[in-house]
Structure formats: structure tokens, C-alpha cells
Amino acid sequence: MGAWGKELQVAVKMLFTVHRQVIFLLCLLPVLYTLFFGGLFYKNSLTMVPVVVCNLDVGDKGQELVRDLADTPELNVTLVNGDADTDKLLAATNAAGAIVIPQDYTAKISSxxxxxxELLAAYGNTVEGGTITKAVQAVISAKNAELIAKYRLSAGWEMAQAQGAQLSLSTRTLYNPTGGYTDFFLSPLILHGGQIAMVFLLGPSLVLEKRYRGKEMLVYPIRVLLVKLLLYTLLGTAVMVLCLTIGIGFFHMVCRGRAGEIIMLLLAYMSCMVSFALLVGAWVKVPYRAITYSLFYIMPSVLFTGAIWPRSSMDVVSYGLSYLLPIGYVADDLRSLLVKGASAGLEVHIFILLLWGMFFSCMAVWGLKHALERKKNAGNYVAGVETAGS
Structure with a gap:
């Protein structure tokens, strides 16, 4: 068996001995992310959002509007008496929105x-605020159309003309018909869970392996790192595919893209993240530092991907940071593949991910060579045997 074959055999053996807990967590963490966040967004729409309504009108039109609001499934309407100030109404309750119907509502409608x-939506939670606004706007628009038709009839229009001569909007969504929060959030969070597991687990484990294998590992850094890159890239990609399968099968994520393109994108992404984890593990001396240094790079990365806040609306600094993070080249592409079936920049982003991976890998090789030189200069090796001082 050649040197590469022996290194592969050693790496596989260590997967199931020294690193077995790492491998278990590496597979478990992204799956847990998928299950927890998939369950969180599974309903895909908000219902019964608490709203307080203050009806100052004593006429029948005001009561009719209250009933229409109460019949809206997105709203949980509570009728209150008292102050007409929407700010005070929200402050006095736990509602996410406040609606005030003026006292001259019936009189003005009749004339x-x-x-x-007046509507005040509390956007402390943007999803709730948006849901309230859209639901109330839909009710008001329907009432407005009804009033227009009534006035047209009174002006001598025919029934068909009065009800039909209106502007309408035909909407078709690429996401789930009920809202699409699973399609929007789940795939970036799966990628985020994968990078957290890979970097926070593989980096420290490489630090421990340097101690365990000693000079044997440091003398041939290219061979050692390439074998690890191959094994962990395949493992990480398999876990990502499993998580996406769970999301599609159990949480009804849309999948319109070709499997080959999705897998190629995931392979490029995981090879990049494995290379980054090896880079961190190759340079640090203590396992906890591998986690600490990675924390500042990995944890905020999902916010700069363009998957949640679009790149077109980012400031210059954030826009630049979004292209310094590997997940920034994959999150939007993966969601576009799943939802639209295609991504315009897919090939370019895969190529850039591979370039990032090559850069990280070269830096990792340099780190292991530097560690070997450091040990040699310290006199910790005598005739190729590590002393107790190392």
C-alpha cells in the first residue's frame, strides 16, 4: 500500500476512534438545525395575531368593519373602549397592532x-407587523371596492359595470402559497449549521491530532491535509444533502433545481469550509482558540450572505464583508436553485468557492510546516522521537 493509501487508512481509522465524537456531532448538529428550524417555520403563515380595535363610531358601518376584521384569520381582534390614541392602546396591552375607527365613520361613509x-402596527417583530398591515389593508381594500360599486349603482351604472370596472392584481408566488417562511429561512440556516459544525469541531480536533500523531503528521502536511479534505468534504456534503432531503420531505420546502447542480454547489461549499477549519486547526496550539478565532468569522456570517437582507440594500462595508465569507457565495444560490430552479451566478460562485478553498488549504499547509519548524527550533525532537517536553 502506498503512502497515500496508508494515510487514508489512518484517517479513516481515526474517524472511528479518536474523532468518533466529533463525527457524531458533525452529523447531528446540522440535522438538529434542520428539525428545529423546520418545525419553527413549518406553519409558514401567522394566524391570530393579537390586535386591539377601538370603535368610536356608534353607527352600523363601524360595527360592520369590526366584524370584517374579526373574520380575518390572521387577526385576533379584541374590542376595547376608551382612549383613541393608538400609541396608548399598544402601551396598555400586549397586542401587536391597534386600530381606531373614528366616531364619524358611518356618517362619512353614508355621505x-x-x-x-387609523392603524398602528408594532414592527418590533417584523413578521407580525407585516401580517397585520397586509390583513388590514385587504379588509379596507375590499370595503373600498364595495363602496365604489355602491356609488356607481346609485349613479346609474349597470350592475356588471359597477362591480367589474375595477383594478385587480393577479399574484403568483414562487414560494409556498401559505407564506414561504420555510423556503426563505431554512436553506440558509442549514448551511449555517453545517459551517458551525465543521469549523467548531474539525478545527479543535486537528489541534488534538497534532499532539496525538506528533512529527509523523507534521512532516507530510500536504498528504495529511488533502486526505482530510477529501473525507470531511464528502461527509459534510452527505450531511447537507440529508438535511435538505428532510426539509423537502418533511417541511415541504420547494425544490425545482437539478440535483446535480445542488450537489456541486454543496461540494464546493463544504470543501471551502473544511479547508477553513483545517487552516484554523493548523495554526493554533490550544483547542479552545480554534473555536474562539472561528467564532468572530462564522457566527455573524449568515447575516451578510444576502439571503436575509439583500446585498442591493447593504452599505459599502457590509457589501464588502458579504464577499469575504464563503457562505455569501452559496446561500442565495442554493435558495434560487430550490425555489426558481436556476441561479444566474452559480458557475462563477462555485469557481470562487474553490479558489477560497485552495487559499485556505495552502495556508493550512503552511501552518503545519510552521509548527514543525517551531518544534525543531525548540529542540523537542531527538532522532525523530518527540520528547516529553513537547
Missing amino acids: GSCATV
Whole structure:
């Protein structure tokens, strides 16, 4: 068996001995991310968002509007009496929105004047705030269309003309019809879970392996790191595919892309993250430092990917940071493949990920060579045997 074959045999053996806990957690963490966040976004839409309504109108039109709001499934309406100030209404309750119907609402509607209903949506939670705003706007739009048709009939229009001569919008969504939060959030979070598991586990384990194998590992850094790169890239990609399969099968994620393109993107991404983990593990001396140094690079990365906040609306600094993070080249592409079936920059981003991986790998090789030189200069090796001082 050649040197490469022996190194592969050693690496596989260590997977199931020294690193067995690492491998277990490496497989478990992304799956847990998928299950927990998939369950969190599984409903894909908000219902029964608490809203308080203060109806100052004593006429029948005000009561009719309250009933229409209460019949909306997105809203959980509580009718209150008292202050018409929406800010005070929200402050006095735990509601996410407050609606005030003015006291002259019926009179203005009956006379053909414009009546204004006040809505205050608390955007402390943007999803709740957006849901309330859209639901109330839908009710008001329906009431407005009904009033327009009524006035047209009173002006002598035919019934078909009065009800049909209106502007309508036909909407088709690429996401789940009920909202698409799973499609929007889950795939970037799966990628984030994968990079956390790979970097926070593989980096420290490489530090321990340097101590365990000693000079044997440091003398041939290219061979050692390439074998690890191959094994962990295949393992990480398999875990990512499993997580996406769970998301598609159990949490109804949309998947319109070709499997080959998705796997190629995941292979490039995982090879890049494995290379980064090896880079960190090759340079640090203490396992906890591998986690500490990686923390500042990995943890905020999902916010700079463009998958949650679009790159087109980022400031210059954030825009630049988004291209210094490997996940920034994959998160939007993966979601586009799943949702739209194609991604315009896929080939370019795969190539850039491979370049990043090559850079990280070269730096990791340099780190192991530097560690060997450091040990030699310290006199910790005598005739190729590590002394107790190392």
C-alpha cells in the first residue's frame, strides 16, 4: 500500500476512534438545525395575531368593519373602549397592532366622504407587523371596492359595470402559497449549521491530532491535509444533502433545481469550509482558540450572505464583508436553485468557492510546516522521537 493509501487508512481509522465524537456531532448538529428550524417555520403563515380595535363610531358601518376584521384569520381582534390614541392602546396591552375607527365613520361613509381608519402596527417583530398591515389593508381594500360599486349603482351604472370596472392584481408566488417562511429561512440556516459544525469541531480536533500523531503528521502536511479534505468534504456534503432531503420531505420546502447542480454547489461549499477549519486547526496550539478565532468569522456570517437582507440594500462595508465569507457565495444560490430552479451566478460562485478553498488549504499547509519548524527550533525532537517536553 502506498503512502497515500496508508494515510487514508489512518484517517479513516481515526474517524472511528479518536474523532468518533466529533463525527457524531458533525452529523447531528446540522440535522438538529434542520428539525428545529423546520418545525419553527413549518406553519409558514401567522394566524391570530393579537390586535386591539377601538370603535368610536356608534353607527352600523363601524360595527360592520369590526366584524370584517374579526373574520380575518390572521387577526385576533379584541374590542376595547376608551382612549383613541393608538400609541396608548399598544402601551396598555400586549397586542401587536391597534386600530381606531373614528366616531364619524358611518356618517362619512353614508355621505360619500373619505373616512380614515387609523392603524398602528408594532414592527418590533417584523413578521407580525407585516401580517397585520397586509390583513388590514385587504379588509379596507375590499370595503373600498364595495363602496365604489355602491356609488356607481346609485349613479346609474349597470350592475356588471359597477362591480367589474375595477383594478385587480393577479399574484403568483414562487414560494409556498401559505407564506414561504420555510423556503426563505431554512436553506440558509442549514448551511449555517453545517459551517458551525465543521469549523467548531474539525478545527479543535486537528489541534488534538497534532499532539496525538506528533512529527509523523507534521512532516507530510500536504498528504495529511488533502486526505482530510477529501473525507470531511464528502461527509459534510452527505450531511447537507440529508438535511435538505428532510426539509423537502418533511417541511415541504420547494425544490425545482437539478440535483446535480445542488450537489456541486454543496461540494464546493463544504470543501471551502473544511479547508477553513483545517487552516484554523493548523495554526493554533490550544483547542479552545480554534473555536474562539472561528467564532468572530462564522457566527455573524449568515447575516451578510444576502439571503436575509439583500446585498442591493447593504452599505459599502457590509457589501464588502458579504464577499469575504464563503457562505455569501452559496446561500442565495442554493435558495434560487430550490425555489426558481436556476441561479444566474452559480458557475462563477462555485469557481470562487474553490479558489477560497485552495487559499485556505495552502495556508493550512503552511501552518503545519510552521509548527514543525517551531518544534525543531525548540529542540523537542531527538532522532525523530518527540520528547516529553513537547
